[in-house]
Amino acid sequence: MNGKIFIIEDEPSIIQLVQHNLEKNGFIVSSSVNGNDGLKELKKFQPDLLLLDWMLPDLSGIEICKNIRKDNSIKNLPVIMLTAKGEEEDKIKGLDSGVDDYLTKPFSFNELMARIKAVLRRSNPNTVSDNLEFEDLVLDRIEKRVYRDKKEIQLGPTEFRLLEFFLANPKRVYSRDQILENVWPNNINVESRTIDVHIRRLRKSINIQNKKELIRTVRSSGYSLI
Amino acid sequence: MNGKIFIIEDEPSIIQLVQHNLEKNGFIVSSSVNGNDGLKELKKFQPDLLLLDWMLPDLSGIEICKNIRKDNSIKNLPVIMLTAKGEEEDKIKGLDSGVDDYLTKPFSFNELMARIKAVLRRSNPNTVSDNLEFEDLVLDRIEKRVYRDKKEIQLGPTEFRLLEFFLANPKRVYSRDQILENVWPNNINVESRTIDVHIRRLRKSINIQNKKELIRTVRSSGYSLI
DNA sequence: TTTAAATGTTACATTTTTGTTACAAACTAA
DNA sequence: TTAGTTTGTAACAAAAATGTAACATTTAAA
Numbered sequence: 138m139n140g141k142i143f144i145i146e147d148e149p150s151i152i153q154l155v156q157h158n159l160e161k162n163g164f165i166v167s168s169s170v171n172g173n174d175g176l177k178e179l180k181k182f183q184p185d186l187l188l189l190d191w192m193l194p195d196l197s198g199i200e201i202c203k204n205i206r207k208d209n210s211i212k213n214l215p216v217i218m219l220t221a222k223g224e225e226e227d228k229i230k231g232l233d234s235g236v237d238d239y240l241t242k243p244f245s246f247n248e249l250m251a252r253i254k255a256v257l258r259r260s261n262p263n264t265v266s267d268n269l270e271f272e273d274l275v276l277d278r279i280e281k282r283v284y285r286d287k288k289e290i291q292l293g294p295t296e297f298r299l300l301e302f303f304l305a306n307p308k309r310v311y312s313r314d315q316i317l318e319n320v321w322p323n324n325i326n327v328e329s330r331t332i333d334v335h336i337r338r339l340r341k342s343i344n345i346q347n348k349k350e351l352i353r354t355v356r357s358s359g360y361s362l363i
Numbered sequence: 364m365n366g367k368i369f370i371i372e373d374e375p376s377i378i379q380l381v382q383h384n385l386e387k388n389g390f391i392v393s394s395s396v397n398g399n400d401g402l403k404e405l406k407k408f409q410p411d412l413l414l415l416d417w418m419l420p421d422l423s424g425i426e427i428c429k430n431i432r433k434d435n436s437i438k439n440l441p442v443i444m445l446t447a448k449g450e451e452e453d454k455i456k457g458l459d460s461g462v463d464d465y466l467t468k469p470f471s472f473n474e475l476m477a478r479i480k481a482v483l484r485r486s487n488p489n490t491v492s493d494n495l496e497f498e499d500l501v502l503d504r505i506e507k508r509v510y511r512d513k514k515e516i517q518l519g520p521t522e523f524r525l526l527e528f529f530l531a532n533p534k535r536v537y538s539r540d541q542i543l544e545n546v547w548p549n550n551i552n553v554e555s556r557t558i559d560v561h562i563r564r565l566r567k568s569i570n571i572q573n574k575k576e577l578i579r580t581v582r583s584s585g586y587s588l589i
Numbered sequence: 590t591t592t593a594a595a596t597g598t599t600a601c602a603t604t605t606t607t608g609t610t611a612c613a614a615a616c617t618a619a
Numbered sequence: 620t621t622a623g624t625t626t627g628t629a630a631c632a633a634a635a636a637t638g639t640a641a642c643a644t645t646t647a648a649a
């Protein structure tokens with residue numbers, strides 16, 4: 138993955154979080170905290186996609202979007218709009234102001250990632266790769282296969298999702314709660330110990346002889362790759 | 364089928380639709396929403412055919428076409444022009460500006476496909492094939508026949524469509540929903556178990572002794588070839 | 590109309606996946 | 620060290636997904 142993404146969002150903590158995660162996924166990211174600066178920097182940066190906050194201190198997201206559609210040099214830039222919950226969602230749904238997709242805060246990073254990929258795939262099919270890789274581990278989302286050291290490994294559905302989740306941000310430590318939220322279907326209640334068991338199953342599957350352990354336990358925090 | 368097609372068209376929804384369908388039919392597709400960018404990207408992409416909108420925000424289709432015919436490196440690129448209904452059709456008919464064929468919007472995808480094939484067959488006979496192949500499996504769309512290991516196999520209509528669908532992207536895992544959407548006539552409601560049964564029928568038909576199973580079940584995800 | 594083919598559905602057997610528990614082992618802090 | 624906490628592991632039962640055959644209904648063909 139190697140696209141460029143620009144963010145216009147006035148909440149620094151969101152920028153930081155999203156930017157950090159996107160960069161880990163191989164994107165090149167730049168950002169701005171208000172609309173006017175954003176529009177200027179946008180043109181310099183030439184992104185493949187724009188993440189745009191709905192409420193900004195100066196211009197609204199809608200206005201920015203209209204400006205973009207009018208400007209020939211960036212007319213076709215795909216835009217994903219970010220809205221706070223309840224913040225006139227319907228309007229956005231209704232308007233075809235050229236927004237390619239929108240997302241309601243708070244959103245999970247996985248969801249954002251999925252949308253980004255969908256939008257990029259539409260506009261620029263070569264930007265997105267559907268393989269997740271980490272060291273000698275390869276996960277093919279299209280064919281739903283996993284390889285370690287070029288040899289295929291059989292995983293159950295939950296193990297697959299679990300690994301997919303970790304691979305999006307290798308090395309990052311996830312708490313059991315975070316894992317639960319992102320890997321299990323919504324609103325499903327499972328004991329937190331369940332995760333340990335699945336981790337154990339995943340470990341069993343992806344470990345091969347003479348190769349190092351890939352899943353790290355961080356006591357009282359959670360798990361991560363490497 | 365393995366040609367590369369480039370699209371210059373300012374209406375994203377048309378691009379999306381056409382691109383998606385062409386890719387399903389095995390073409391590699393790239394696109395641009397305006398003339399100037401299009402001309403540049405065209406040369407990089409080296410397509411076997413160009414779908415060109417008549418009305419574009421910057422250059423007109425005609426101008427683009429003239430540019431192409433002047434440029435030695437892409438001089439012979441076949442072009443199919445797309446025109447909105449009533450949009451000076453006659454002019455196009457009359458002019459020999461090097462357009463190989465033209466099509467009036469709205470057009471059916473089947474019609475587009477037929478023209479593309481016709482044009483490609485003329486210019487580059489090897490690009491077009493109406494056979495889908497995968498390993499020792501051959502599906503002939505014209506004669507509606509299927510062969511495994513050179514021996515003909517009898518399939519029911521649904522089995523045929525099912526196999527045709529899988530063959531467009533072998534190895535790719537499709538969910539039952541995706542299969543439903545693409546193989547069954549629109550808006551038809553069938554139980555998702557129905558798919559399993561048809562898969563089973565297809566399997567029964569295409570499996571021959573001593574040959575490996577061709578349809579893979581991916582538990583909780585769907586099915587794929589190989 | 591009669592007959593055969595194609596299709597959708599259901600029921601049941603089989604296999605796989607999953608969640609939970611119980612206990613052992615490892616770790617931490619006092 | 621020891622007590623308390625956290626994690627690893629195996630086993631088991633319950634739930635879910637899939638394969639298969641049989642049957643009823645629809646559609647097409649003769």
